[in-house]
Amino acid sequence: MIAPSILSADFARLADEAAAVASADWLHVDVMDAHFVPNLTIGLPVVKSLRKATDLPLDCHLMIDDPDRWAIAYAEAGAYNVTVHVEAANDPVQLAKNLRAAGAKAGLSLKPGTPLEPCVEVLKHYDTLLVMSVEPGFGGQSFMAEVLDKVRAARRLVDTGHLKLVIEIDGGINADTIEQAAEAGVDCFVAGSAVYDAADPGAALERLREQATRAR
Amino acid sequence: MIAPSILSADFARLADEAAAVASADWLHVDVMDAHFVPNLTIGLPVVKSLRKATDLPLDCHLMIDDPDRWAIAYAEAGAYNVTVHVEAANDPVQLAKNLRAAGAKAGLSLKPGTPLEPCVEVLKHYDTLLVMSVEPGFGGQSFMAEVLDKVRAARRLVDTGHLKLVIEIDGGINADTIEQAAEAGVDCFVAGSAVYDAADPGAALERLREQATRAR
Numbered sequence: 271m272i273a274p275s276i277l278s279a280d281f282a283r284l285a286d287e288a289a290a291v292a293s294a295d296w297l298h299v300d301v302m303d304a305h306f307v308p309n310l311t312i313g314l315p316v317v318k319s320l321r322k323a324t325d326l327p328l329d330c331h332l333m334i335d336d337p338d339r340w341a342i343a344y345a346e347a348g349a350y351n352v353t354v355h356v357e358a359a360n361d362p363v364q365l366a367k368n369l370r371a372a373g374a375k376a377g378l379s380l381k382p383g384t385p386l387e388p389c390v391e392v393l394k395h396y397d398t399l400l401v402m403s404v405e406p407g408f409g410g411q412s413f414m415a416e417v418l419d420k421v422r423a424a425r426r427l428v429d430t431g432h433l434k435l436v437i438e439i440d441g442g443i444n445a446d447t448i449e450q451a452a453e454a455g456v457d458c459f460v461a462g463s464a465v466y467d468a469a470d471p472g473a474a475l476e477r478l479r480e481q482a483t484r485a486r
Numbered sequence: 487m488i489a490p491s492i493l494s495a496d497f498a499r500l501a502d503e504a505a506a507v508a509s510a511d512w513l514h515v516d517v518m519d520a521h522f523v524p525n526l527t528i529g530l531p532v533v534k535s536l537r538k539a540t541d542l543p544l545d546c547h548l549m550i551d552d553p554d555r556w557a558i559a560y561a562e563a564g565a566y567n568v569t570v571h572v573e574a575a576n577d578p579v580q581l582a583k584n585l586r587a588a589g590a591k592a593g594l595s596l597k598p599g600t601p602l603e604p605c606v607e608v609l610k611h612y613d614t615l616l617v618m619s620v621e622p623g624f625g626g627q628s629f630m631a632e633v634l635d636k637v638r639a640a641r642r643l644v645d646t647g648h649l650k651l652v653i654e655i656d657g658g659i660n661a662d663t664i665e666q667a668a669e670a671g672v673d674c675f676v677a678g679s680a681v682y683d684a685a686d687p688g689a690a691l692e693r694l695r696e697q698a699t700r701a702r
Contacts, residue, residue: 281532282501282539303526304519304550310529313520316497323498334520 271295271458272479273329273438274471277311277409278462284316288324290471296329296350298440298460300409303334306358307407314343321348329460331379331440333406334358338365345372353377353400353438356389366395377438381406386420393433398458399424403451404441409462413442418454425455448478452485487511487674488695489545489654490687493527493625494678500532504540506687512545512566514656514676516625519550522574523623530559537564545676547595547656549622550574554581561590569593569616569654572605582611593654597622602636609649614674615640619667620657625678629658634670641671664694668701 273296279287288297299317304310317330327350332341337354338361344352345368352374359365359378366376378393379400380386393399401421404411417439427433439456444464451459461478468474489512495503504513515533520526533546543566548557553570554577560568561584568590575581575594582592593614596605598621609615617636620627633655643649655672660680667675677694684690 277531280539281528281535282504283499283535285498288498301526302529303521304529304556305521309531310517310519310526310550310556311531312497312528313518313526315493315525315527316532319497319499323496334526340520340526 272475272482273298273458273460274465274475275300275409275440275460275462278466281312284320285323287466288320288326291465291475292326293472294326294475295458297324297326299328299330301330301332301334301344302407305335306355307333309407314347317344317349318347327351329353331377331400336360341365342368342372345369345374349374351375351377351398353379353398355379355381356392357381357384362392363395380420382414382417386423390427390433393435396435398436398438400438400440402441403439403443411442413447415450418450421451421454421456445477445481448482449485452482488691488698489514489674489676490681490691491516491625491656491676491678494682497528500536501539503682504536504542507681507691508542509688510542510691511674513540513542515544515546517546517548517550517560518623521551522571523549525623530563533560533565534563543567545569547616557581558584558588561585561588565590567591567593567614569595569614571595571597572608573597573600578608579611596636598630598633602639606643606649609651612651614652614654616654616656618657619655619659627658629663631666634666637667637670637672661694661697664698665701668698
């Protein structure tokens with residue numbers, strides 16, 4: 271699965287930018303609050319407008335403080351998947367239950383420096399695991415290959431039936447990095463500049479999907 | 487002057503929404519961080535996209551913590567006027583100097599409960615004063631007429647040459663409230679739902695301008 275990130279899109283024309291990647295599996299929406307990460311992007315009113323502007327499932331990645339307070343509103347606004355950061359959540363198990371009760375898939379994200387092991391029990395309550403392969407906050411950063419060990423460990427837990435998760439990766443995914451991520455066991459690839467900086471975002475997305483499918 | 491607020495616009499089509507109010511004086515951009523106010527709207531990447539999408543002067547209203555750290559980037563992104571909250575700024579005089587040095591007008595905003603008097607010395611360094619006529623955070627709220635005393639006091643300070651400011655008001659401005667605000671001495675009227683909820687936003691804006699001009 272490929273999830274283009276609108277962080278690299280033209281924010282004045284998001285409806286058109288969503289239409290340009292109509293064959294995507296999910297549309298990745300980077301919500302940042304200038305506190306959990308040093309950037310302020312878009313929030314709930316934009317997600318509400320986007321929900322009306324596209325049929326793509328919205329994959330909302332909340333890089334915000336206090337997701338326990340704010341995440342449910344994104345589910346209620348029609349997000350398909352709402353991902354919170356384990357470093358920011360106070361009660362991630364209850365939060366996952368609330369997200370599912372609100373009709374969304376529940377996602378948990380780990381920064382590059384956050385280990386997987388202490389999160390395994392919590393992840394039993396989640397539908398997606400988002401492994402960050404850059405420090406969250408900005409698009410266009412370089413891929414951190416060292417997080418692939420975390421992907422491989424998660425893949426083993428899924429393949430052996432200990433967890434039931436879509437494994438997603440976000441940060442520096444492009445034609446040079448997607449194959450190693452696919453080989454490590456990623457199911458869903460977030461790609462920002464690799465899609466939206468291309469002359470034809472739809473074609474760039476298809477090329478990434480072919481590369482990942484072949485490598486996987 | 488009328489400054490339509492995109493807080494009430496369709497965030498998936500901001501370029502079109504700006505074009506729909508092409509006769510506006512400024513385009514008002516509500517930046518909220520879910521910390522200074524309980525809502526998260528849009529931030530710097532959206533302002534950068536907007537700057538390319540419209541020729542309207544961007545009037546950026548930063549309802550955020552620590553504007554001393556963040557405001558300059560909005561000026562550098564091409565905002566015409568950058569307004570910070572006196573309740574959030576650590577050193578509002580230095581901040582105004584930095585904004586002007588970066589090529590923007592400097593604006594200072596006061597919440598409804600914040601008195602004018604302690605801010606008068608600081609306001610000597612500013613170009614605009616934004617009087618909030620609702621609690622900042624959301625569109626569609628009712629006008630608080632009690633803030634007009636603050637507008638009248640500011641008007642006197644400007645008319646007597648003690649301050650040199652554009653007096654701006656934000657919150658609940660519509661056909662029922664704009665005349666009393668104009669009579670009190672407002673120069674620039676922010677209007678969100680009164681413009682963007684209208685069938686013809688451009689016509690709604692012209693009607694508001696006529697009402698304000700007549701009353702003033």
